[in-house]
Amino acid sequence: MNDIERLRMASEDDVERAFAGAYVSLPLTDQAMALEFFNRMIDVMLGEKAGDAIMWPNLRRETPN
Template sequence: MTEIERLRMATEDDVQRALEGASFGAWPQDPAALLEFFNLMLDTKIGQTAGDAAMWPGLRRNLQ
């Protein structure tokens, strides 16, 4: 399953889990909070380190 497929299969439980780590209240009310929520959903569905190798080459050692 690709990352996009995982994001598209997000459930209400995934949203609730993402909101647990948010710095804002129950729902984002401004652009900064919406961006934070978007990033929290990415972390929830595909992992906190997903895409790091593309964005920051050499950030993490290749453990394979």
């Protein structure tokens, strides 16, 4: 399953988990709140580090195994 499919399969439980880790709650009343929720859904569905390597290529050093 790719990332888009995973996001589209989000459930009400996933939404609840996203709100649990967010500084916003329902109702979302402005764009900043909507963006925070959007980013929390990505974190919940794809992982906290999803997309970091694309947005910030040198953010984390790879640790040798």
